[in-house]
Amino acid sequence: MKKSIFLVLALSLVMAGSLFSGGQQDEVEEVTLKWPCIWVGEDSKAAAVAALVDQFNADNAGKITIEIEAQPDYDGYRQKIRTSLTAGIVPDIFTVNHGPSSMEFYESDLVMDFTDELAKGWEKDFNEGTISQATMKGMIKSLPYEVAITPVWYNMDLLKKAGVSDYPKTYADFMDTAAKLKAAGIIPTSQMTGGSNAWTSMLWYSHFLASIGGPDVYEKPFESDAYVKAAEVLLAMYSDGNTSIDAIGGDAGVSGGHFLAAESAMFINGPWYIGRVRGDAPEVYAATEVGPAPAAGKNKGAQIGFLQTNFMAAANADNPAKAAAAVKFIKWMTEAENVAEISKQAGSLFAIKYDSSTISDPLQQKFIEASNNASFTIPHLASVVAADVVSEFGQALGSMALGESTPEEFVEMLKKVNNQ
Amino acid sequence: MKNNNIKMILLFLVPVAFLYTCFFIYPLGFVLSTSLVKWNGISSMKFVGIDNYKKLLTDKTFLLSIKNNIIWALSGGFIQIPLATLVALILARKPRGWKMLRTIYFLPNIISAVAIAMMWKAIYNPMYGFLNAFLEIFGIEGHNWLGEIGTALPSIIAQTVLYIGYFMIIILAATTTIPKSFYEAADIDGCSILQQEWYITLPMIRGILVTAMTLAMAYGMRHFEATFLMTNGGPAHSTSVMGLILYNKMDAFRLGEANATGTILIFLGTVVIVLIRKVLSRGDAGADSVQ
Numbered sequence: 259m260k261k262s263i264f265l266v267l268a269l270s271l272v273m274a275g276s277l278f279s280g281g282q283q284d285e286v287e288e289v290t291l292k293w294p295c296i297w298v299g300e301d302s303k304a305a306a307v308a309a310l311v312d313q314f315n316a317d318n319a320g321k322i323t324i325e326i327e328a329q330p331d332y333d334g335y336r337q338k339i340r341t342s343l344t345a346g347i348v349p350d351i352f353t354v355n356h357g358p359s360s361m362e363f364y365e366s367d368l369v370m371d372f373t374d375e376l377a378k379g380w381e382k383d384f385n386e387g388t389i390s391q392a393t394m395k396g397m398i399k400s401l402p403y404e405v406a407i408t409p410v411w412y413n414m415d416l417l418k419k420a421g422v423s424d425y426p427k428t429y430a431d432f433m434d435t436a437a438k439l440k441a442a443g444i445i446p447t448s449q450m451t452g453g454s455n456a457w458t459s460m461l462w463y464s465h466f467l468a469s470i471g472g473p474d475v476y477e478k479p480f481e482s483d484a485y486v487k488a489a490e491v492l493l494a495m496y497s498d499g500n501t502s503i504d505a506i507g508g509d510a511g512v513s514g515g516h517f518l519a520a521e522s523a524m525f526i527n528g529p530w531y532i533g534r535v536r537g538d539a540p541e542v543y544a545a546t547e548v549g550p551a552p553a554a555g556k557n558k559g560a561q562i563g564f565l566q567t568n569f570m571a572a573a574n575a576d577n578p579a580k581a582a583a584a585v586k587f588i589k590w591m592t593e594a595e596n597v598a599e600i601s602k603q604a605g606s607l608f609a610i611k612y613d614s615s616t617i618s619d620p621l622q623q624k625f626i627e628a629s630n631n632a633s634f635t636i637p638h639l640a641s642v643v644a645a646d647v648v649s650e651f652g653q654a655l656g657s658m659a660l661g662e663s664t665p666e667e668f669v670e671m672l673k674k675v676n677n678q
Numbered sequence: 679m680k681n682n683n684i685k686m687i688l689l690f691l692v693p694v695a696f697l698y699t700c701f702f703i704y705p706l707g708f709v710l711s712t713s714l715v716k717w718n719g720i721s722s723m724k725f726v727g728i729d730n731y732k733k734l735l736t737d738k739t740f741l742l743s744i745k746n747n748i749i750w751a752l753s754g755g756f757i758q759i760p761l762a763t764l765v766a767l768i769l770a771r772k773p774r775g776w777k778m779l780r781t782i783y784f785l786p787n788i789i790s791a792v793a794i795a796m797m798w799k800a801i802y803n804p805m806y807g808f809l810n811a812f813l814e815i816f817g818i819e820g821h822n823w824l825g826e827i828g829t830a831l832p833s834i835i836a837q838t839v840l841y842i843g844y845f846m847i848i849i850l851a852a853t854t855t856i857p858k859s860f861y862e863a864a865d866i867d868g869c870s871i872l873q874q875e876w877y878i879t880l881p882m883i884r885g886i887l888v889t890a891m892t893l894a895m896a897y898g899m900r901h902f903e904a905t906f907l908m909t910n911g912g913p914a915h916s917t918s919v920m921g922l923i924l925y926n927k928m929d930a931f932r933l934g935e936a937n938a939t940g941t942i943l944i945f946l947g948t949v950v951i952v953l954i955r956k957v958l959s960r961g962d963a964g965a966d967s968v969q
Contacts, residue, residue, distance in 0.1 A: 336929075337929070340719075340928075340929070340931070343719070343720060344719035344720065344933070359930075359931065362718055362719075362720055362931050365720060365721060366720045451825075451912060451913060452909070452910055452912060453910065454910065502805060503804045503805060503822055503825075504803055504804045504805050504822060504825065505825075506822060506825035506826075506913055507822065507824040507825030507830070507909055507912060507913055508825070512803075644930065645929055645930040645931070646926065646927075646929075646930040646932070649926050649929070649930070652910070652912060653911065653912050653913070653914055653915050654914075656825075656912045656913035656914045657913070657914035657915075659913075660826070660827060660913060660914060662827065662914055663914075678733075
């Protein structure tokens with residue numbers, strides 16, 4: 259009797275358990291996606307991105323959760339992503355600076371190919387040409403997101419203080435302006451040889467390449483004499499007090515710092531810096547005009563424009579739910595309204611079609627005008643050459659600025675690394 | 679019984695051997711083997727023999743980096759350790775406030791190396807830095823300390839070798855093992871303090887000094903942080919070190935070359951350490967017999 263009761267009870271438990279687990283199998287498991295994100299902390303996009311992620315999580319509560327892993331140091335973040343890829347572990351969602359080194363990611367099976375998703379109509383949301391820029395060997399494994407142009411930022415108050423009414427349009431104008439600025443105790447330009455890519459000076463060099471070499475200057479990197487001539491102009495920027503004495507060895511904090519402190523009159527950076535200037539140096543923000551660099555060659559009015567940041571996602575080939583969730587989140591981040599909100603708050607520009615008429619920031623409007631008025635646009639040098647050429651740029655520039663090598667030798671150093 | 683003992687010994691050795699194999703032998707073997715390939719970490723490896731080594735050993739920047747690492751090692755062994763020894767010998771005499779001084783000297787060792795490097799970068803700034811402002815008081819012209827080829831490397835080395843706390847503590851601890859009777863006898867014989875330190879203390883702590891020097895020089899051979907943070911190898915590669923070359927190779931997805939750099943670094947580090955121990959350990963047997 260006892261045995262029978264026990265058997266019945268046991269059978270009942272087993273049946274209840276299978277019913278219960280069958281019920282569980284019908285429920286959708288929540289997907290959590292990890293996003294190591296550089297738009298955190300002091301970054302101008304941090305607040306807007308956090309708000310969008312919170313909204314997405316609320317709208318998809320119980321189904322999809324996006325977890326931001328803060329990565330405030332960009333160089334550290336870049337290393338993390340590369341190391342992860344090498345180790346065969348890719349974050350669910352991440353961003354990259356698009357360039358030649360993106361091919362390493364594209365050739366990996368670990369990263370999602372968006373070609374099929376884009377073909378369903380999503381491609382229309384992106385500005386013309388941006389998807390093709392993100393296409394490598396027929397694969398679209400990253401989605402263009404943030405774009406940038408990097409015009410020269412002119413502090414008009416400082417120029418006026420030196421007796422200059424307008425920013426220089428030619429090289430001869432620049433030398434004249436620089437002399438007046440120096441006489442007034444103002445540093446003419448912000449430069450830097452330090453950091454991982456000598457960013458500010460690399461942008462100045464790219465402007466001179468555009469002006470001297472024209473839109474096709476990157477067809478054969480370091481082969482045409484445009485590269486030497488541009489180096490001569492860059493050397494002039496480092497000579498005779500045309501930049502600060504801490505430019506050699508200085509990093510972005512130095513070059514940006516001088517401009518924010520209203521010590522230097524001419525600086526180069528992208529629209530993501532607008533939020534920083536607006537917050538930290540409102541007087542400089544109010545005095546800033548943007549425009550092309552002084553034309554050092556026959557090509558006038560060129561701008562430097564490029565894909566700044568692209569979205570990537572883990573392929574998650576064995577987890578379709580995660581893959582679908584990643585696509586859903588990136589579509590959310592690329593919705594026109596959401597992009598417009600980030601643009602409005604941070605000053606950044608995007609590869610997605612959105613209504614920029616809602617942008618009220620005057621400096622951001624000037625960026626858009628500068629982009630529209632450009633005679634032509636080329637990307638910056640660091641986005642068309644390999645990573646080791648980028649790291650060699652700052653070293654070769656330091657050598658040239660210290661008089662250890664000539665402009666010809668500067669170009670030879672870069673050419674040697676490029677040809678390896 | 680003997681078999682049981684052997685089994686027990688092996689049983690205790692197995693976990694350590696396993697960990698040692700996982701975290702040292704295997705990675706070392708992997709680095710050595712992949713130094714012979716062309717590999718970006720993602721696609722398949724291509725065997726290239728000693729091409730990576732040829733490329734490195736014919737690269738002027740890499741050869742300069744080896745030279746810089748040797749300078750770092752020598753600075754550690756022959757500037758930092760003598761400074762640490764001097765301070766340790768003074769503190770061993772227990773002057774007034776010696777405990778506070780011991781703490782002050784050791785404090786930088788508990789602060790992040792990154793924070794210290796950033797602080798010194800600010801100190802060395804030619805326009806706003808404390809150093810140039812201080813020199814200006816005495817009418818001495820300032821420099822772009824991290825931006826000039828002649829001053830960049832000494833400037834980075836100076837901000838590292840000044841932090842002697844770690845080695846000072848080790849050497850100070852070693853002095854406490856010397857019997858006081860030796861100094862009492864020396865006092866009676868009329869030896870000065872300097873003579874006591876030279877003929878008693880230093881020989882007695884020789885073993886520890888050799889160990890400290892070995893550690894300091896090993897650190898110099900694998901140095902990376904301060905250079906990466908303060909100059910990134912510049913200006914014009916003048917402060918480049920092998921650790922930075924390795925990092926840059928990794929950054930460029932040239933993992934075969936990066937591992938070849940690592941292999942050369944391990945080899946050179948081993949040579950330096952073996953040489954130092956051979957040269958400086960002579961006469962250790964004599965010092966031991968006095969004790």
